[in-house]
Amino acid sequence: MGREGARTEVLNEDFAERRARARERLDALDPHKLPGGIEADPRRQEWFEAVYALAKDDPAGVPWADLQPRPLLQEWLAARPIAGLRALDVGCGLGDNAEALARAGARVVGFDLVERAVQWARARFPNSEVDYRVADLFNAPDEWRGGFDFVHELYTLQALPETLLPGAARALASFVAPGGTLLVISRAREDGEDLGGPPWPLARKDIEGLAVDGLRLVALEDIPPSGDLDHAAFGRSRPNADDVIDSSDLERASREKPVSTFSQRALTRHWRAEFRRDEAGA
Numbered sequence: 001m002g003r004e005g006a007r008t009e010v011l012n013e014d015f016a017e018r019r020a021r022a023r024e025r026l027d028a029l030d031p032h033k034l035p036g037g038i039e040a041d042p043r044r045q046e047w048f049e050a051v052y053a054l055a056k057d058d059p060a061g062v063p064w065a066d067l068q069p070r071p072l073l074q075e076w077l078a079a080r081p082i083a084g085l086r087a088l089d090v091g092c093g094l095g096d097n098a099e100a101l102a103r104a105g106a107r108v109v110g111f112d113l114v115e116r117a118v119q120w121a122r123a124r125f126p127n128s129e130v131d132y133r134v135a136d137l138f139n140a141p142d143e144w145r146g147g148f149d150f151v152h153e154l155y156t157l158q159a160l161p162e163t164l165l166p167g168a169a170r171a172l173a174s175f176v177a178p179g180g181t182l183l184v185i186s187r188a189r190e191d192g193e194d195l196g197g198p199p200w201p202l203a204r205k206d207i208e209g210l211a212v213d214g215l216r217l218v219a220l221e222d223i224p225p226s227g228d229l230d231h232a233a234f235g236r237s238r239p240n241a242d243d244v245i246d247s248s249d250l251e252r253a254s255r256e257k258p259v260s261t262f263s264q265r266a267l268t269r270h271w272r273a274e275f276r277r278d279e280a281g282a
Ligand SMILES: C[S@@+](CC[C@H](N)C(=O)[O-])C[C@H]1O[C@@H](n2cnc3c(N)ncnc32)[C@H](O)[C@@H]1O
Pocket: 048, 064, 065, 066, 070, 090, 091, 092, 093, 094, 097, 111, 112, 113, 114, 117, 135, 136, 137, 138, 153, 154, 155, 156, 159, 247
């Protein structure tokens, strides 16, 4: 499917309803939604596989598939040149963020654990310069070690159980070349606050915990909800405090008056964190 087709799907009135149904189905088979379920699928691999398999070819079935790059990534890219850099997009899903990195001039590898996701991304962007790969963050190809000037991770860490975060931090750090940058964007919570999950919004300590193996945290933005929701789409003049839409929240929209447009600028609280590895010998 080309980009125009993809956007039409987002604007289709039934999209939110289909997503709501998919979310219910997926929650019902997510062991992490049940007490003690963690042992059943500790890395959530079976669940991620199920998401893409059950979606068939409908992106409404993939809860995080917005079919456009995330605004917080786009905003960051607008202010910083990455042209010519070797870039890695972690957990690339259907490819929109990886494509944004490529449009910004980077030479991009995008990878995902789920083969179906990678095939789908390739099919959506048949003329893409992104090298889409099937790979596991926790068992990545050796040649990626120190191989990227810019590593981008958005919403994958928050989809993983907390016990996996230290290993994920080491894996992310391992990809960053001397002088390179890791950019992490995730939903945010207070230290000690329990917002439920999955997904599990990250606490400041989780973000700080990514500064391992020579990576330094050089910028941390705590981004409040923008409140820039398209209220008209919800048939109300004022939003509720939790009227926020991003990839995981479209189902909420469907419980309101059917929506025909979505504002992707309305966000929950987020972190945008930048880590750097110093040049060798610096
Ligand atoms: C919540 S989605 C986010 C997708 C994308 N980054 C976005 O912003 O839309 C997490 C993605 O990470 C992938 N994933 C989960 N565990 C992974 C792992 N161990 N290695 C690589 N990808 C993984 C999932 O298949 C899924 O596509």
